[in-house]
Amino acid sequence: MNRSHPQAFMAGNPVQQVTLSSLEHYAYCPRQAGLILLEDGYADDAATVRGTLMHQRVHEPGHETRGAIRTLRALPVWHDELGLVGVCDAVEIYHSGRIVPIEHKSGAYVPEGPADIQVAGQAMCLEAMFRRPVPQGVIYSGADRRRHTVTIDATLRRRVTDLAESVRRILIAMALPAAPADQRCRRCSMRDMCMPRVLARAQAFAKAASTLFTPQPEAAWDD
Structure with a gap:
């Protein structure tokens, strides 16, 4: 050995x-x-x-x-x-x-x-x-x-x-x-630390935020 x-x-x-x-x-x-x-x-x-x-x-x-x-x-x-x-x-x-x-x-x-x-x-x-x-x-x-x-x-x-x-x-x-956010998470003792559902939807949240906060062109003022 x-x-x-x-x-x-x-x-x-x-x-x-x-x-x-x-x-x-x-x-x-x-x-x-x-x-x-x-x-x-x-x-x-x-x-x-x-x-x-x-x-x-x-x-x-x-x-x-x-x-x-x-x-x-x-x-x-x-x-x-x-x-x-x-x-x-x-x-x-x-x-x-x-x-x-x-x-x-x-x-x-x-x-x-x-x-x-x-x-x-x-x-x-x-x-x-x-x-x-x-x-x-x-x-x-x-x-x-x-x-x-x-x-x-x-x-x-x-x-x-x-x-x-x-x-x-x-x-x-x-x-x-990346977080898998699948059936494994239900049995995982670390799910609260990992936050898989939140992180898995991070891209969707970012897309929604970009839509909400994208500056819109100013409306033309009528004389």
């Missing part, structure tokens, strides 16, 4: 590091990711509090061995070449050499959803660190109390690298993405 201090390099040049959690946020909503990354914005609701409580239980660093499986908890991971960095909730290491990252989520599992991106990024980091293939990850759903296996295929890996570049562009440009 490579235990050198994580430094992100691409083609020999340092690159802006991207957290694995930001990939999940961006996959759900680019503006949400921007608010968290650029403005340190965050707001809790019932769902996020449940998630925080769950992660408090699994984020205690440590390890245990049961039978042929060693479990590492709160394991820092990184990928130098891709500029990725994060923490795995848990990593199972089997006597056979098999490595499986486990990501805990309080809500229901959504196939091909943002959580898949996060666990795929963890798998790619583990591959770089342990020099072994990690073809699968697991999402543990607190809502249904079961594990969901995620296949880390070429398509999912490409989504990770593409999203990492998108997040990196936000960090470099220091500009918030």
Whole structure:
């Protein structure tokens, strides 16, 4: 395992590091990711509090061995070449050499959803660190109390690298993405901070304002 201090390099040049959690946020909503990354914005609701409580239980660093499986908890991971960095909730290491990252989520599992991106990024980091293939990850759903296996295929890996570049562009440009103002906003704890409905109609407001306040030609005076 490579235990050198994580430094992100691409083609020999340092690159802006991207957290694995930001990939999940961006996959759900680019503006949400921007608010968290650029403005340190965050707001809790019932769902996020449940998630925080769950992660408090699994984020205690440590390890245990049961039978042929060693479990590492709160394991820092990184990928130098891709500029990725994060923490795995848990990593199972089997006597056979098999490595499986486990990501805990309080809500229901959504196939091909943002959580898949996060666990795929963890798998790619583990591959770089342990020099072994990690073809699968697991999402543990607190809502249904079961594990969901995620296949880390070429398509999912490409989504990770593409999203990492998108997040990196936000960090470099220091500009918030536009508000989507769609069904995602109803479930977002940050909607009051984001004001998606107001911002989505900003162009319409500007057009209306320009109509109201455009100077009109003076009327000709009759002698």
